[in-house]
Structures are given as structure tokens and as C-alpha cells.
Amino acid sequence: MLTALTKTGKKICLGFDYKKETLMSLRDKEEFVCPVCRETVLLRLGDQRIFHFAHKQSSQCRELYENETYEHLEGKRQLFQWLIKQNIASVLEYYDRNIQQRPDIMFKYNGQRYALEYQCSTVPDKVFTKRTNTYLENGYTPLWVISSSHLHQKRKDLITLSNFQYSFLRTASSGRLYIPAYCPEKQLFQLVESITPFSIKNSFAHLSSLPIQTIELDSILDPQNDHPLSQASWNREVERYMFNWALHPRTEHKPFLQEIYNKGLNIFLIPLEIGLPVAHSVLIQTPPFIWQTYLFVDVLAHKNPQDIITLKEINTSYQKRMHKKQIIVRHLPQVKNVTPFIAMIEYIQLLEKLNFLNKKGDTIFEVQKKIQIPHSNREREEAKQNFLAKYENALSRW
Template sequence: MLIAYNEERQLFLPYQYTREDLQRYRRFMKFYCPQCQHPVHLKIGQYNIPHFAHQSKNNCAQLFAEGESQLHLQGKLQLFEWLKKIGHTVMLEPYLKELSQRPDLLVTSDRRQVAIEFQCSTITHEKWLSRTLGYKKNAIQVLWLFQTSLKNSSLQGIQKLNISPILQKVIAYTAQDQPYLITYDAKTARFIYWTNLLPVYGHTFIGKVQEMTTNMQHFPFYEPVVITIEEFRLYWQLYKRYCRQFAYQRLLHNHKGVQDAFLRSCYELGFTLTAMPDYVGIPVKASEAIPMFSLEWQTILHYFCQGIQQLPHELNKSEIRFFLSEQNMDITDQAVKAIQNYGAIFAKNYQNHYIPDICGHVYAHLFAIATIY
């Protein structure tokens, strides 16, 4: 922990003093945990950030974790100083008794409170949900800010991203309904934006990575702008590459033969895995609700449509739900929307006999049009 009370009940922040001063204070001053009131020990290392630790284990340690990494301590201090510098009222490690929780930072503005959780270590879904709901029940907005992973700490530009399930839970949306994620790199004191996120499959996304120094950042955080059609063409190239890789891998590692719904559909429709039609494998909004690669479910959808003599854009909600049920997929509103979104794109191509600039049309549906179908 970065704070403690001294014998006079005054808040003591070690980072504000030199190591020589801290060594002198440690000899004659006693410190106490702000949460449990038990004595704590001031730790002053040669390289580590000065901090406090309980002198003996007690129940407090379950609420106020011991053994924080130096990166976590460093990041909290950087964010604390940054928020103060830009004029915000912010508390470091405040104990919220009514929640029995201690956010890393608590920002108060116009009677509105925002708890900032800077997360460096792994956290379970259960713990994340419990803490998030705790803040929500007490009308406190929570902002989860994860330490930037090593893989994505130095690369910028449009690229493939691996976003873990827990990080996917904190994806935010702009006013134009574009998904993005902000992480923080305490090593470089920079915010890393993963913007205009396009789901590929599972944990894989395509996104544009940009960095911003604390000197340039605002709070609440700046929202990213929509990518251009030229930038989306790079997305399109990457996405189509993954489509080809998916088809090749399915053919190479197929063990089900004709029982494989995707390969069976390709055979019945006369699709060639090495040259799939442009109108399958299309990224659409809400596609993350369908646990299949777009090339797979859209091909199977066309085979399903052939069986009932319909086209994808002609399907009603009842027929869409029946399709999802046949494929043992969860019948959710988002999954239905994904298929409707695909139908809307397919209809345009069908009416124009598969217009050559399908990339531009997909861009319009994904980025330029905010309507959710």
C-alpha cells in the first residue's frame, strides 16, 4: 500500500519524501493501516517504490492486498499525479467502508465519483464482476485500466490483436458505436488505444493501435475517431487472409468428413475452399455473438437458405432463430442482429450483382453507419 496514517492521524505518502527522510521517519514514527488501524511497516528499498506492509497477517490483507508489484505501485502513482496535475479531485487508495472495497484511485467531479482500478495481475471473472457490481450498487462508475501487455506495448498501427476474455469485458464504445479499448503502460507512462476493434474469432481482433502520453490525455478519456476507408482496406486484407487460413486449416485438419457442416455446405453449394466467393467471410456488427468464424457460419447460412429457397436478406426472425437452433448456437438478440446485418450487406451485393467494391460497402455498414439493424 502507498498510504498510511501516522500517530497523529495524518495521512502519510512516502513517495513525497526522499529516502533519507523516510529512513529518519521510520526510526521514530509509527504508521497504521487506514483500513484496519493495525500497525504497518514502512519499506524503503534501494530501487523499489517506498510503501507500507502489515507487520503481521490479518483479515485486512484480504481486502487490502499485500505483495503488490512495483509496476502496479508505479502505475497508481503516475495516474494519481496525472489526475492532480490536470485539476481533478482524486484520492489514492481510499477505503470505501460501505463497499468494503478500496479502489486504486477515486475521482470526484460534480458529485460524480469514478473509481479507477489499475490492474497489473490476472483477475478472475468472478472477482472482476463482484467488484464492478459493488461500485455500481453504490452509484460509483468504475473504470478498469489494465497494464498494457508486453506484446502490444511497442507496436502501433493496424494489426492483429489478442484480447483476453477479461479485457473484452471492459471494451468501451464511442458515440458512433465503435468499440475500443484503453490500456496503460506504467513502464512508459503512456495510454495505449486499441481502436475500431473488428472481431475475427474468439480472442482475435483486428484493430488500430495508437499511444498517447499523459501530457496529451484528458479525463474523461478522449474517444478515438473512426478509421478511414483507406485504413479499412488494410483491415479487409488482413481479414480475408484469416478467411483463407481458416479454410485451409479446416480442410487440412478435418476429421468429420461429410459430417462437418461447413465442408458439407461448401460441397453442396459448389464452393472451392481455395477460392471462396467474396460474399462469404464478411465482418458484420454483432458477429461476436456467433461462436463461429464468419466464413463458416455464412457458408452454412447459404446452404440453409438454399434448403428453404430463401436468400439471407429474406429471412425473418423466426427462420433465423431456427437456423441458430439447428447449429446448436445460443439464440440471442445479438446473434439474430448479426445475421440480419449480414443479410443487409448481401442484399446490396445481390441487387447490384455483387458490386466490385464490396469492401467499401462493408465499411459503410461497420463504420460509417451507426444504425444497429
């Protein structure tokens, strides 16, 4: 803990840079109590750890608030000082008795009240969700910041993200989704942006590093950067994933493989137009090549040029696959008022850009040409080269 009260009710916040001599003198004169449970706490001023307050061993409150690592204590201290230097009204370890929750930092900015939680250890999904919803229901905007130690890059443009890490996903005003992280050792914010998953855990993403000394709050609350994804890189990674997936299928993969086989499809000859990256595919846990294949066999494969496709048909397919648990959406506690169905709409809009569809109304599209199924690896390879040139050209003109 970094905050305590004196017996006379004065608040002592170790988020400020007290000299050790000052605190030693204060400790000789004062007794300290926990602001939550009002039990006596001890002021620890060792050389190995950050200065902090500690409950006695027998305290029940100790179990709730003191399993804190050096990284967590130092991280929230640095974040508190960062906010104070920007003249943002902030309270370290603010305890709200009405909701019985204590964010690491409560601050007010642009008329909103924020609850900043710097998370260094994993917590169960139910706990994360309950705390987030409680904040939202009581007038707080939650700002969960994950420790950078939880981020695992496979290479510069690839990252592995677990369900826990996806819980930190939040929305910028532009609608873009991102994950904020912080490293107290390097004093760096990191933003995971342009997250485009091709499997349940693996995703293309851009990871930027921002020194805390030069970055302001707006850049963390509302990043504006866009990082285009290379379609060639995407195709290469998706093909590798699909082939490994098909060559070593798990039990849960076999119904999908059986269904597409029954529909006359070969996973090794899936058209390039199936499994495309779209901005909100992160909302769906099922890999894009799977949910787009379902949409193809349910709707697109049956349509000929000049036939009509409606969003109602697409939604019927989506709901059916959801009901059968063949499409799984991600549980994202901080992402509200955005339906995962938007990923389906973005895919249809992408097919429109590629001249497969022509928009005839807000919810109606006319088929311009069918998606062709390659009959051999050679045919697919030729189609790939043509597709990549067409794809890059279509997006650059849009």
C-alpha cells in the first residue's frame, strides 16, 4: 500500500517523493491506519523495496490489498506522478466505500471520472468483468493498463494474446481497438494497435513504445495511429496456420473439416477471398478463415451474378453458427456498444471493394461475380498472384 492515514486523519501518500529521513521522522511521531479497514499499518522504509505501508500478519485486509509486487507498487507510483505532472486531479489508491472497490488511481479528466487499474498479475475473468461493470455502473470509465511483462511478441508484427490479455482491449474515439501497457523498469508505455487475429491466440499487431516523460494522457486514452497490414504477409501466415491446422487437426476441428468436405471444398484450395483481415475481426474468437468459410457455404456460394444478398441473410447465417457454437465471440469487458456482427459487415464491404458485390441499398448487395474455387495448387498459386495485385490496388483507390 502507498497510502495511509495518521491517527488524526491526515492522509500520507507515498506516491509523492518523500525523503527517507522525512519519513523516518514521521514514523517516530505518528501511528498509521489503513484507509479501508482502519487497522494499524506499519511504514516500511527498507532499502530493497519501495517505501510502503504494510498490515500486520493477522489482518484480513492484508489479504485483499497487500499481495503487491515491486513492479505493481512502482508502476502505479509512476503513473500517479505522471498524471499529477499534467495537472490532472488524481487520488492514489482511492477507496470508494459505496462500491467497495479501490482503483490504483482515480482521476478526473474532461468531465469524466476514471478508475485506472495497473494489472501485473492475472485475475479470473469473472473478477475482471465484475470490477469493470461495477465501475461502469457507478459513473467511472475504467482504464485497465496491463504490465508490459505480459506482452509476448513472436516477431515485430506478430503477437500472442490470451483471453486475459484481450480483456484489456478498449476503444478509441475513432473506433479502433487497442491495448495499453506499461513497463515501470523502462518507464515506457506500450500500445498494442491494429490487432488483426488469424488464430485464437496469434495476431498481427503494431506495438509502439512511448516514454512516459514525453507522452500525455490523451495519447493513451485516444490513440489516433493507423498501421496498415500487408496482405502478402497476412496470406503467408494464414496459409501456414491453415495447413498446420488441417495436417494436425484436433477433435474440435474435425466437424468443420467434414462439413467443407461435404460441400466439395478442400481446405488446401480455399479461395484467397476467404480468410481476409477486417478491422473488427478481433471481436470474434473463431479464426477469420473459419467464420468466412461458414458465410461462404451458407450464403455466398449459392449466389450467381445479379442475385441479391441481404444483411438479414448474413445475420441468419451468423446467428445459426453462433447457436451451434461454431462461431465464438470474444468476451471483452471494456468494449461496449459494438456488436461482433460488424466484422461480418466489414467483410461484405471488403468484397464490395474487390468488385465481387455492388451495394444497392443500406442492407442490400448485388452479386457482380462469383468467388471461384481453384481446382489445383497451381491454379490457386496463379490466382494468388492476381488477387494480391487486385487487392492492393482496390484498397489504395478506396
